């Protein structure tokens with residue numbers, strides 16, 4: 045009998061994506077299925093392009109309780125199973141979860157209801173999953189509820205695994221939300237608390253049977269810097285493990301990618317990248333004869349985004365590079381990045397917003413990808429860049445440290461130690477020099493396209509982790 049796994053997540057590509065969480069939850073189940081598991085996903089039903097353009101059928105209807113409030117909800121399933129390569133279920137709560145954006149101002153109630161709805165449904169299933177795999181703080185109370193809430197008693201022998209994709213956000217809520225959590229022995233309330241708040245991520249770390257992070261280095265870094273959870277992670281270290289993310293090599297494949305201007309493989313990388321770069325430069329008024337540096341990502345402190353305007357301003361002074369930025373986030377940074385466009389017209393442009401297609405064309409058309417992250421639990425962008433023959437320029441941190449080796453150490457990327465204007469500008473100048481040595485640069489493109497970061501190895505590592513769990517070793 046195959047192993048049944050249910051992933052519970054707020055995001056899943058291609059249904060709803062804000063960042064890397066979606067990419068992982070949209071790929072890992074597929075690769076787990078490839079190696080014989082029966083892996084599925086449950087997520088909220090949002091009001092977006094994907095849900096508007098697909099048909100769904102209702103497989104379960106009930107009312108859930110959130111404190112004094114009752115919410116009618118249903119579990120939906122996509123009608124055509126062939127849309128994705130794994131089963132996906134949705135918690136549909138009109139007026140609460142069914143919003144245009146994944147995240148909004150009332151997320152505390154929204155994700156509490158989501159978690160209760162998901163568990164109520166799992167409780168109703170005749171065949172229960174063998175493992176419940178939760179992702180990030182939005183699902184952080186599930187390990188607690190499955191273990192402590194009276195009504196879920198029959199679920200308490202199902203191992204719950206929590207993966208931390210980002211420990212900066214923890215889902216904090218005040219005590220007054222306590223009564224919304226399905227009833228439990230109040231003496232166990234300490235499991236929900238951390239620094240005088242209900243802290244779902246802390247709760248998950250305490251109650252999950254195993255805790256994983258998305259790279260080994262990030263696991264180690266969290267013991268020193270985890271936005272207040274350092275000592276907890278150090279305390280729970282025996283059940284924690286770092287497993288490096290993979291990439292979905294079907295979606296991120298320059299040979300078949302429908303989003304990009306011209307497909308290419310290792311043997312045609314030069315002409316393929318050239319065509320994509322040409323399009324980008326024409327579209328965004330950039331000089332295609334210069335090495336093209338790109339940044340793609342959320343414009344937040346973790347990504348080092350607020351330092352980019354000064355670093356790019358400095359690096360662009362000599363007009364000997366082109367730069368394209370794709371991102372959205374902090375309004376200040378958005379404004380400063382937009383402002384540079386007029387100053388360096390012809391060499392620099394920024395698209396402020398979210399655009400999946402453009403991101404693929406940038407991975408394909410850029411020569412270098414900048415990732416000056418302050419914190420990077422794994423980072424997928426650098427792995428996408430490698431697959432598309434684009435040289436990653438990264439700060440040595442978290443997953444970036446685990447996946448990029450500097451050209452000075454017989455590697456293939458450019459690494460720096462600090463999130464500073466000086467380090468970023470120096471790395472860009474190293475990139476410029478490398479670009480001048482076209483023979484080596486082209487050989488490196490082929491080399492990086494051969495690096496295998498597909499999910500195969502990591503999907504198996506998760507299965508091995510599940511199998512290593514038994515009730516006694518909880």
Ligand SMILES: Nc1ncnc2c1ncn2[C@@H]1O[C@H](COP(=O)(O)OP(=O)(O)O[C@H]2O[C@H](CO)[C@@H](O)[C@H](O)[C@H]2O)[C@@H](O)[C@H]1O
Nearest residue numbers: 063064065209341371397398399403420421422423424425
């Ligand atoms: N404006 C935009 N337009 C189009 N696409 C955009 C975009 N901004 C970002 N993206 C896309 O979003 C994804 C970002 O993924 P990352 O893993 O780099 O970061 P994120 O911080 O979201 O994820 C967190 O979770 C993941 C998964 O575990 C970890 O790898 C990571 O370190 C952790 O911070 C990529 O697919 C990227 O192309």
